[in-house]
Amino acid sequence: MEGHMFECVNQAAVHEELEDETRRLCDVRPFCPMLKLVTRNCGRAERLLDSKIGVLIGKGLHELDALQDQEVKDFRSKMFRISEEKMQRVQLMTWSEWLQACFSPQLEPGGGATPVTDGVNDKQAEASLKVWPSTSPSELMEQALRKWLTTHGPEEEGRQAEQYVLRVSDKLEFLCGDHPLIQYKVQVRAGLFHGTELLCKPAVSSESSGRSEHVWNRTLEFDITVSDLPRMARLCFAVYAVMDKVKKQKSTKNAHINKYQTILIFLCPPDELEEMLNPIGTIQTNPYTENSTALHIHLPDYNPHPILFPPFDKVRTRGKKFHIELKEIMERDPLSQLCENEKDLIWTLRYDCMENFPQSLPKLLLSVKWSKHEDMAQLQALLQIWPKLSPRDALELLDFNYPDQYVREYAVGCLRDMSDEELSQYLLQLVQVLRYEPYYDCALTRFLLNRAQCNRNIGHFLFWHLRSEMHMPAVSVQFSLILEAYSRGSIPHIEVLKKQVEALSKLKSVNELIKLGTIKNARSKTKEAMLTKEAMMTCLRQSGYTETLSDLHSPLNPSVLLSGINVEKCRYMDSKMKPLWIVYNNKLLGGDTLGIIFKNGDDLRQDMLTLQILRLMDLLWKEANLDLRIVPYGCLATGDRSGLIEVVSSADTIANIQLTSSNVAAAAAFNKDALLNWLKEKNSGDALEKAIEEFTLSCAGYCVATYVLGIGDRHSDNIMVRSTGQLFHIDFGHILGNFKSKFGIKRERVPFILTHDFIHVIQQGKTGNTEKFGSFRNYCEQAYLILRRNGNLFITLFALMLTAGLPELTSVKDIQYLKDSLALGKTDDEALKQFRQKFDEALRESWTTKVNWMAHNVVKDNRS
Structure with missing residues (x-):
């Protein structure tokens, strides 16, 4: 053994x-x-x-x-050493010290991550590169220029930086194999980017019309010197067919993209060629190279001519005096574009920005001419003395627009002031921006590992946010390295997490069994339901399933222990993916049951993001002494299109409440007394008055939140009410104004849901109770103005999620909805006027909501 x-x-x-x-x-x-x-x-x-x-x-x-890969080996070796030292320190702790370190609810931030070492990464640039296209249709062939500048330290006294024009030279060949596109002429376009900024005019190859391969044998030259290249510059390539006008008219871009998306040959009209050079794409190598098309390029060797930066103390010059125009520019939201004159003004007055508008650092960074060696040196010197930003303001600096390593290290330095609770709030975005890091060993990775290993709650969610995306080739290696490093430094946590992984695997098996059973018995719904539920219960009662699914910490909330399954109450839901409704008995909750929904086949990440933002809104309102009784239930993606949702206890949908009060499904939606009568059944005396107040506050919160976030598909099964009165929304498959339509007509015509039966409850069933309705309207307006004051934070959080691949958050244009709904750029009075118009519109058009709900109830009744 x-x-x-x-x-x-x-x-x-x-x-x-x-x-x-x-x-x-x-x-x-x-x-x-x-x-x-x-x-x-x-x-x-x-x-x-x-x-x-x-x-x-x-x-x-x-x-x-x-x-x-030497970088992988170096990262693992370093993390192994750090983890070993960490575990040695843990073994020397007393029990109370260990509990304090792992489970303290308010742990003070630690001393930070391992000090950042100046200088470049040890990975050496190769003289010849083979660039494999990504398998994702949204990402183009591109490769980071990881080690063009061989040194990055102070310049030697009296020595001038060498100037060389950047070239991609000697040989450029495209091996396309036996492919239908060989009948067309093929070109290569290459662009140099820093973030999303194009550093100079793209270089374009000549046309080639080879049969099985295309060879250019020519140099692509860029109008920029190597010494002016920012260290995080990216060289992006696009290979595309060139067709004459007749052929262009006979084909469409989308048809060709869909047909050849695995090798990313785009057939685009000339005005769309710049969009092909997508710098946000991953720099990871395509792991599936056996049948992929390859682009071979050769880079000249610049090693004999090191590029050196001047020392910081030689570039600190004072800017001009403060200009009044600066204030207006700095108060704009993050989506506002800066013109060249404004950028020049900001750069000229950079020291005034530092002294009077330190939070304006992102706008200063967008004003730097990253194609100028001197400006880069000036900026990096300025960062050494720039005041520390609040963690919320510093989050924006981790966006793709700011790839410079000194900027990102500065941002991480600001994040160290976050409490554990605040870090947990933004962990979802911090995991996503790891994609933007060019090296595995970076300040952000070390920061997250350090904080996760000091607080098990953070470690738990860091683990699941990383593991849920392990199936994505672009991040598989990077995330597995971080997970390995976390596990080695948190060995006692391994068994706890491993049991959760095994439990989810068992639930997936049960779900697949149910899907198989429903397919086999599709002809008889009654028989299907009976046989499939019986098979589900038999499966859950097996000792292998019972042991694995019992006594585990909930992935949704690690402080909750799921003790044993109540098999008799478990069921599956009648929707396409047959989600499991699993009920647990819980000794720690005084014998109450606790429910979780397991979904397999649905992407929960958009729901997870929306609920995170709702949680943040709740926090911001409470900071302003406004508690709107929000119910941000738990939701966690745990794998490829799978995850868990928390069941909110003692709650029912508006649809069920209405249908139980009427014998006719079509009439149920128009029964304005149904909701108030239901609350009366659940509450009596003072409890009813309390429940109505809870309903009023929560209704105000969700009216504002769903309007600001543009949440659509608000039918009566997506809005629920607890027996204590709290109203809350579920299922966030449509956000940012992506409302459902049928035959080209929008089904949802109201800015948010505010029906007359809701008002009937708010007014306590009394038509003339204008005082209660006035209080409700005032809550809505207060809540809206509080969110407006934090508009930049919401824009930043959505921008940091752009590479996550969410269906309705793919570009900056999607985030524009937030800017419009929050009326950013307007005064509070102007914004309030706009919101009041929307409020009146929601009231005036509420009859359309009732019609939609009626149709939904009829369809639901026919299905059952």
Whole structure:
């Protein structure tokens, strides 16, 4: 046993080492029923830990071992050393010190991450690069210029930086294999970017019309010197066919893109060529290179001519005196564009910006001429003395527009002032912006690992945010490295997380069983429901399932222990993906049950983002002494189109409340007394008055929130009410004004849902109770103005999610909806006037909502 172990090839076609003998044989899922006896290569304890980490993160560590990438090796070696030191410190702690470190609800921020080392990464640029296109249709072939500047320290006294024109030279060839596009002439376009800013005019190759391959054998020259290249410049390529006018008219761009999206050959008209050079795409290599088309390029060797920056103390010059125009520019929202004159003014008055508008740093960075060596040196010197920003303001600096490593290190330095609660609030965005980091070992990665290993609650959600995207090739290696580093530094947490991973795997098996059963019995709905539910319960009662699904910490909230399943109350929901409704008994909740919904086949990330923003709105309102009784229930994506949703107890949908009060589905939506009567049934005396107040406050909060976020598809099954009176919305598949339409006509014509039965409850059933309605309207206006004051924060948080691949958040244009709904750029009086018009519109057009709800109730009644 000390010298040997079993391994298998698992369902994911990955070698899995069965190091942990405590695992049940039924939990081992090999592709074929064979186990192989192999010799252990190192210490048993170390192999056991490696095996556990591999199972936990969903990627065998031997895959990382096999990567011939020095950066990966350096990162793992460094993290292994740091984690070992961390665990040695943990072993020396007393029990109380350990509890304080892992579970303190208000832990003070630690001393920060490992100090950042100046200088460049050790990864060396290759003289010849092979650029494989990404498999995603939204990402174009591109490669970071990772080590063009061989040194990045102070310039030697009296020495001038060498000037060389940047060239991509010698040989440029495109191997397209046996492909229908060979009948067209092919060109290559290359562009240099810093963030989203094009540094100079793109270079274009000549046309080539080869058959199985295209070879240009020419140099692409850019109008910029190597010494003026910012260190985080990206060189992006696009390969496209060139057709004559006749052929262009016969084909459409979309048809060709869809047909050839795996190799990313775009057939675009000339005015769209610039959009092809997408600098936001990943810099990771396409892992599926066997059948991919490749672009070969060669870069000249600049190593004999190092580029050196001047020392900071030689570039600190004072700007001109403060100009009154600066104030107006600095108060604009993050989406506002700066013209060249405004950029010049900001850059000229950069020291006045630092002294009077330190929060304006993002606008200063957008004003830097990143194609000028001297301006870059000036900016980096200025960062050394720039006042620290608040963490909320510093978040914007982690956007893709600010790739400079000194800027990002400065931003992370500001984030260290965050409390653990505030860090948890923004963790979703901080994980997403890891995609923008050009190196695995960066300030943001070290910061997140340090804080996660100091607080288990942060570690829990960092783990799930990373693991839920492990199936994405663009981030698979990067996220697996961070997960491995976290696991090695938090060994006691491994078993807790591993049990959650195994439980989710069991729930997925149950869901697949139900889907299979519903397909087989599709002809008989009654028979289908009976047989499938019976099969589900039989499955859940099996000892392998019972043991795995019991006594685990909830992925939705690690402070909640899910003790044992109440199988009799479990069911599956009658929607396309057959979500599981799992009910747990909980000793710690005084015998109350606790419900979770497991979804397999639906992307929950947009719901997760919307609920995070609702949670933030609730926090901002409470900071302003306005509690609107928001119910931001738990929602967590745990894998590829799978995740969990918290069941809110003692709540029902508006649709069910209306349908139970009427024998006719069509009339139910127009029964204005149904909701008030339901609350009266649930509450009596003073409790009813309290419930109506809860309804009034929560209704105000959700009216404002759904208007600001542009939440659509608001039918009566997507709005719920708790028996205590709190109203809340669920299911956020349509946001940012993407309202449903039918036959080209928008089904939702109101800015937010405010029906007469809601007003009937708010007015306590008394038509003339204008005082209560006036209070409700005042709550809405207060809430709206508070959100307006924090408009920049909302824009920043949505902007940081742009690369997440959410269906309704793909470009800056989508975020424009927030700017309009919050009336940013207008005065408070102007904005309030706009909101009051929307409020009156919601009241005036509420009859259209009732008609939609009636149609929804009729369809629902027919289905049942």
